Amino acid sequence: MAKKTEPMRILALGAHPDDIEVGCGGTLIKYAETGHRIFLMVMTEGGQGGLPDMRKREQAQAAKILRAEKVFWGGYQDTEVPMGRDLIQTVEEIVKKIEPHFIFVHYHDDTHQDHRHLAMSTITATRYTKNVLFYEGPTTQNFAPTVFVDIEQALDRKIQSLEAHASQVRKTNIEGLSIADVVRSSAQFRGIQGRVKNAEGFLPLRLFINIGL
Template sequence: MKILAIGAHPDDIEAGCSGTLAKYAQNGHDIYLLVMTEGHMGGEGAIRKKEQTKSAKILKPRELIWGAYKDTLLSPHMNQMVHDIEAVLKKIAPDFIFVHHEDDTHQDHQALAKATISATRYVRNVLFYEGPTTQNFSPTIYVDIKETLDKK
């Protein structure tokens, strides 16, 4: 099974669903990561990118894909983001996709969730993850990650 996790910034995927991803990877599934920005508004972009790359070595994804967007400026590029996500979907053909929940106080998380919803209109298994800035999240699927919590 192929699983694509999408995050707006370095560390978003780790905070939101890395325990679940680690469990799937441990069970032999292929993990792919798509990070849309270097997150330079939350620290130096080059350092955050390096930290994301180091963190990815723990999950051991098949590929870490970087978007070319500027932190806090995803909203004005909605159409291009939809196109870019569609290109990644075509390349990978994931069975499951994890992305931010759209009810979030961070504008990049909101925009990325909406772009992903549009890009994945023909994909059956799109799941939202909760992060520190997520609001009104009511999960319907729970994954026991006690075996992989140390990797999160």
């Protein structure tokens, strides 16, 4: 008889509402569908991109689509996520509370300072976490993923989670393209690299491959 495994705890970190959905929403959906526990931490309420209360409501709706148990808020101002000890301790507190098996976060080479600062601080804050992977977003640079997750069956729900952020759907700074268009294009591109139809790509800080029971 096969040994029943306990659900894993998955923690995804993002600087702003909708960052997590863009970067690893499909992967989180697949984890949730197989019985694992999803937690989100969003560092700001995205006040530079819309009304904070509205963006928090949108994030709560998106979290339901991802089947996340809880959204933690960092309490920082949009564009002012600090680099250093304060942010490290903020992330450490949630890591200690959740004790995640996997952590997903922005990649550190990014033109947005909030993304960059969160990524760098998370490297320190997660030094005792076995599996830490970086995801990409529209402002990520020099990202060459080596880990891929097939999200073909989760892509439509990933798009739904992004559309829950209704105030942001058209804010891509690319004429004629919505965030759904951008995400579908990225999924196809990473899928080609991973030899599937649609995928999300990741760069691991650490990744353990477990063999046996």
